Amino acid sequence: MAVTRATKYKVPFSLWHFLLAPTALVFVIPLVWMILTSFMPDTDINRFPPRFWPSTFSVGGYSGLWTDSHIVLWFRNTLIVSTAGVLGHLALCSLAGYGFARLKFYGRNMGFFLMVGTIMVPTQLLMIPTFILFSKFGAINTMAAPIIPWLTSAFGVFMMRQFFLSLPRDLEDAGRLDGCSQFGVFWHIILPLAKPALATLAIFTLLGTWNDLIWPLISISDEKLYTLQLGLANFQGTRRTQWQLLMAGNVVATLPLLVAFLAAQKQFVATMTFSGMKG
Amino acid sequence: MAITFSTGDLAQATKTSRQGKEARPTLRSTLTGWAFCGPATLVILGLSVFPAGWAFVLSLQKNDLITPSVNVGFSNYQTLAQDPDMFAAAWHTLFYALMYVPTSVLGGLLLAIALNRPIRFQWFYRTCIFVPFVASAAATGILANFVFDEKFGAANNLLRLLHLPQQGFLTDTHQAMMVIVIISLWGSIGFCVLTYLAALQDISQDIVDAALVDGANKWQVFRHVTLPELGPVTVFTTVWQMIAAIQLFDLVFTTTKGQPLNSTVTLVFYLYRMAFMEFKAGYASAIAYVIFAITMVLTLFMVWYGKKTKVEAF
Numbered sequence: 001m002a003v004t005r006a007t008k009y010k011v012p013f014s015l016w017h018f019l020l021a022p023t024a025l026v027f028v029i030p031l032v033w034m035i036l037t038s039f040m041p042d043t044d045i046n047r048f049p050p051r052f053w054p055s056t057f058s059v060g061g062y063s064g065l066w067t068d069s070h071i072v073l074w075f076r077n078t079l080i081v082s083t084a085g086v087l088g089h090l091a092l093c094s095l096a097g098y099g100f101a102r103l104k105f106y107g108r109n110m111g112f113f114l115m116v117g118t119i120m121v122p123t124q125l126l127m128i129p130t131f132i133l134f135s136k137f138g139a140i141n142t143m144a145a146p147i148i149p150w151l152t153s154a155f156g157v158f159m160m161r162q163f164f165l166s167l168p169r170d171l172e173d174a175g176r177l178d179g180c181s182q183f184g185v186f187w188h189i190i191l192p193l194a195k196p197a198l199a200t201l202a203i204f205t206l207l208g209t210w211n212d213l214i215w216p217l218i219s220i221s222d223e224k225l226y227t228l229q230l231g232l233a234n235f236q237g238t239r240r241t242q243w244q245l246l247m248a249g250n251v252v253a254t255l256p257l258l259v260a261f262l263a264a265q266k267q268f269v270a271t272m273t274f275s276g277m278k279g
Numbered sequence: 280m281a282i283t284f285s286t287g288d289l290a291q292a293t294k295t296s297r298q299g300k301e302a303r304p305t306l307r308s309t310l311t312g313w314a315f316c317g318p319a320t321l322v323i324l325g326l327s328v329f330p331a332g333w334a335f336v337l338s339l340q341k342n343d344l345i346t347p348s349v350n351v352g353f354s355n356y357q358t359l360a361q362d363p364d365m366f367a368a369a370w371h372t373l374f375y376a377l378m379y380v381p382t383s384v385l386g387g388l389l390l391a392i393a394l395n396r397p398i399r400f401q402w403f404y405r406t407c408i409f410v411p412f413v414a415s416a417a418a419t420g421i422l423a424n425f426v427f428d429e430k431f432g433a434a435n436n437l438l439r440l441l442h443l444p445q446q447g448f449l450t451d452t453h454q455a456m457m458v459i460v461i462i463s464l465w466g467s468i469g470f471c472v473l474t475y476l477a478a479l480q481d482i483s484q485d486i487v488d489a490a491l492v493d494g495a496n497k498w499q500v501f502r503h504v505t506l507p508e509l510g511p512v513t514v515f516t517t518v519w520q521m522i523a524a525i526q527l528f529d530l531v532f533t534t535t536k537g538q539p540l541n542s543t544v545t546l547v548f549y550l551y552r553m554a555f556m557e558f559k560a561g562y563a564s565a566i567a568y569v570i571f572a573i574t575m576v577l578t579l580f581m582v583w584y585g586k587k588t589k590v591e592a593f
Contacts (some may be wrong), residue, residue, distance in 0.1 A: 014398040024407035049436050096319035104304045105312025111320050118327035120578045124547050125567045128554050129330035152319045182311050211415035213529050229417040233533050250418045257413040272473050
C-alpha cells in the first residue's frame with residue numbers, strides 16, 4: 001500500500017519519505033533556528049558561516065528586550081485583547097448561534113441574513129470608517145480599539161448555529177418539561193454539549209486576536225499600548241539587524257501559541273480548516 | 280472534530296426550518312429571541328454593515344480624516360481608473376496571486392496525498408507542516424527578514440556553500456515579490472493540505488476497491504477515481520486562496536513595506552498608504568470598494584458553485 005507499484009525491488013520504507021522528510025524540515029527549521037538564534041551572541045550570528053547551534057547560550061536578547069522595549073506591557077496588552085476577544089466570542093456567538101438555530105422570533109431571518117452577509121465584507125473595507133468611528137468616540141489609543149472588532153464575529157455565530165442545528169431537539173424539550181427557562185435550557189443542557197464547538201471557537205479567536213496586526217496598527221500609536229505584534233513590527237524598524245533581540249521578541253510572541261499548538265494539536269487543526277485566511 | 284460548512288447553507292440559511300407545533304412567534308418568544316441574538320447582531324451590524332455603507336459614502340468624498348469632507352461624486356473612481364500606481368499595485372497583487380494560488384493548491388494536494396499514506400513518522404510530518412500556521416505575520420516577517428538577509432541570512436549562506444551567486448532577495452525589485460510568495464507558502468500551505476486531507480478521507484474506500492477489482496492500477500485509480508472526486512474541493516480552495524491573495528497586506532508590511540522601489544506595493548498596501556500615510560481617506564475608500572467588488576464576485580461564485588455541486592466545504 002505504502003510503496004508505489006512502479007518499484008519492482010522492495011524498498012524497506014515508503015518513497016513518500018523522500019518528499020515528506022525534506023519538506024517537514026523546511027517548515028520546522030526556521031522556527032527552531034528562531035529559538036536558537038534568540039540565545040546566540042551577535043558574534044555567532046554575524047559570521048561566515050553563521051552557527052546553527054549557539055557557541056554559548058546568552059540571554060542578552062531577552063534582557064535587551066526587557067530594558068529597551070515595553071515587552072511586558074505589550075505582552076499584557078495582547079493578553080487583555082485575547083482574553084476579551086475569546087470571552088466575547090464564547091458568550092455572544094453561542095447565545096446568538098443558539099437563538100438563530102432554535103428560537104422563533106420576529107426579525108430572525110432578516111437579522112441572520114444581514115449577519116451572514118457580512119462574512120463577505122473584507123476587513124480592508126472596514127478599516128477607514130472604523131478608524132473614523134473610533135476617533136469620534138475617543139477610542140483611538142485606548143485598549144478598547146483593538147478589542148471591540150474582536151468581541152464577536154459573524155463567522156463565529158454561523159459556526160455555533162450550525163453546531164446547535166446538529167443537536168437533537170428532544171434534549172431541550174425534556175429540559176422544558178422539567179420547568180427550565182429558555183436560558184436555563186441553554187445554560188444547563190445545551191452549553192455542556194457544545195464543549196467541542198466552543199473549544200474550536202476559542203482557538204479560532206485566540207489565533208485571530210493574538211496575531212492580529214491590522215486593528216492595533218491603525219488605532220494605537222502610544223508605545224505602551226502596543227500589542228506584541230505591533231510592538232515587534234515597529235521594533236524591527238528601529239533595530240534592523242539586532243537579530244538576537246528581534247528573535248527573542250519573536251519567541252516571546254510565538255512561544256505561547258506554539259506550546260498550545262503542540263499540546264492541543266487536534267483542536268488547532270480542526271480550527272485551521274475554516275480559518276484559511278492569514279496574513 | 281472537524282466542522283465543515285456547506286456554502287449551500289449560506290444560501291439556505293435564511294429559509295425557516297421546520298419549527299414544530301408552535302406556528303407563529305409570540306411577543307414573548309420574540310423578546311427572548313432578541314435577548315439571545317441581539318447583542319451579537321448589534322455588534323456585527325454596527326461594525327460591518329454600517330461601516331461598509333459608510334465606506335461607500337467616503338469613497339464619494341475628498342476626506343483627509345481631519346478637515347470637513349467635500350463631496351466629489353465619482354471622481355475618486357475616475358482618478359483611480361487612470362492612476363498608474365493603482366495599476367502597478369493591481370499588477371503586483373495579480374503577480375502574487377498567479378504565483379501563490381497554484382503553488383499552494385498543487386503543493387497542498389501533493390502533501391495531502393503524501394500525508395494520507397499510513398507511513399511511519401506521519402504525525403511528525405504533519406506537526407512540522409502545520410506548525411507555522413500559529414506564527415503571526417509579524418513573527419513570520421521578521422523571521423523572513425533574518426533568513427533572507429543579504430549579508431548574514433541563511434539563504435545567501437546556503438548559496439555561498441553551493442558556490443552559487445549571491446542574491447538580493449527582499450532588496451531586489453525582481454525577486455522581492457517572489458520571496459514574499461515563498462514566505463506565504465511557508466505560513467499558509469497547511470490550510471490547503473488540510474482541506475485536501477479532509478477531502479481525501481471522505482472518498483469512499485468502496486469506489487477505490489471496486490476500481491482495483493476491475494483491474495485498475497494505482498495511477499489509474501488516482502487519475503480516474505480520486506482526482507475527479509477532488510474537483511469541487513479544488514475549486515473552493517482555489518477561490519479561497521484567491522480571496523486571501525487579493526487581501527495580502529500583513530506580510531508586506533512586516534517585510535518590505537512595499538519596497539524596493541515600490542515593487543511589492545499590493546492593492547491593500549496601497550489602500551493603507553493612501554488612507555493612513557497620505558491621509559486620502561476618500562480615495563482609499565474607493566480602492567477598498569474595488570477590492571470588495573473583486574472579493575464579492577469570487578464569493579458569489581463560490582456560493583453558486585456550492586449550490587450547484589452541493590458539496591460541503593468550509
